[in-house]
Amino acid sequence: GALAVVDPALGAEPLLDELLPQAERAVAILVTHAHFDHVGALAEFRDSLAAPVLMHANETGFLREVGEQAQWFGVGPVRAPGAPDRLLSQDDTVGVGGEQLKVLETPGHSPGGLSFYSESGGFVIVGDALFASSIGRTDLPGSDHRQLLASIRTQLLTLPDSTVVYPGHGPATTIGEEKAHNPYL
Numbered sequence: 770g771a772l773a774v775v776d777p778a779l780g781a782e783p784l785l786d787e788l789l790p791q792a793e794r795a796v797a798i799l800v801t802h803a804h805f806d807h808v809g810a811l812a813e814f815r816d817s818l819a820a821p822v823l824m825h826a827n828e829t830g831f832l833r834e835v836g837e838q839a840q841w842f843g844v845g846p847v848r849a850p851g852a853p854d855r856l857l858s859q860d861d862t863v864g865v866g867g868e869q870l871k872v873l874e875t876p877g878h879s880p881g882g883l884s885f886y887s888e889s890g891g892f893v894i895v896g897d898a899l900f901a902s903s904i905g906r907t908d909l910p911g912s913d914h915r916q917l918l919a920s921i922r923t924q925l926l927t928l929p930d931s932t933v934v935y936p937g938h939g940p941a942t943t944i945g946e947e948k949a950h951n952p953y954l
Contacts, residue, residue: 771866773797774818775885775894776937779809779844785817792818796865800824800853801896802879803831804909805838807937811850821854823863825874827881829853831911857883870894873924877917878905884924892933893944899925899934901942904953921954 772794777785788795795818800808803824811832815822824832831838832850839845857863861872863885870885875898882905886893897905899921907914925934930945947954 770794771796771864773799773863773865773870774814774820775799776801776807776896777810777814778807779805779839779847781810782813785810785814789817795820797863798822799863799870799883799885799894800828800832801884801894801898801937802882803828803835804879804897805835805842805844805847807896808832808835808850809839809844809847811835812848815850822850823855823857824853825858825881825883826856827876828879829881831879875899875917875920875924877907877913877915877920879909880911880913882920886928886932891929891931892935893925893928894935895925895937897937899947899951900936900938901934901940901947902951903939904951918954926954 798820836847836849839847857872859874863870873884875882875884878897884893884895907917928944932944934942
């Protein structure tokens with residue numbers, strides 16, 4: 770079957786080593802947002818897997834500055850991964866084998882934040898928009914608290930309650946759990 774990589778972060782090299790024997794199965798590298806902690810290994814993954822990089826247009830500036838971002842946080846060095854191969858926007862779909870991932874625009878933590886929803890799989894990959902009992906930080910350049918809350922309410926909380934949420938950090942949760950218990954919502 771096909772596989773997609775989401776947000777190849779700094780330190781993800783062991784995963785890349787595991788993927789190399791099956792590199793031809795990689796059909797896409799999906800970027801929820803281009804903060805360095807989500808794309809720090811993007812250049813290496815792109816080189817090794819030869820899969821197209823898919824992301825929102827509003828993140829391309831961050832992608833160019835990923836080396837500087839990492840330095841600012843005292844990590845790196847991070848190699849700039851170059852421009853994305855395909856720009857995604859609301860309701861686009863990405864095929865990964867038999868799975869269709871629907872693109873949901875979820876800006877707020879970052880101006881071009883995306884989530885990837887699998888209706889058949891019953892899951893959504895949300896980057897740093899939503900976490901178990903928390904939401905993404907909005908004190909970074911280009912972030913907007915009100916926009917993030919609107920994204921979560923219109924794009925994520927409208928999904929079925931049983932939908933499993935895979936955030937960029939921390940444990941998985943469900944839409945129903947966050948509707949009921951997330952103090953930020």
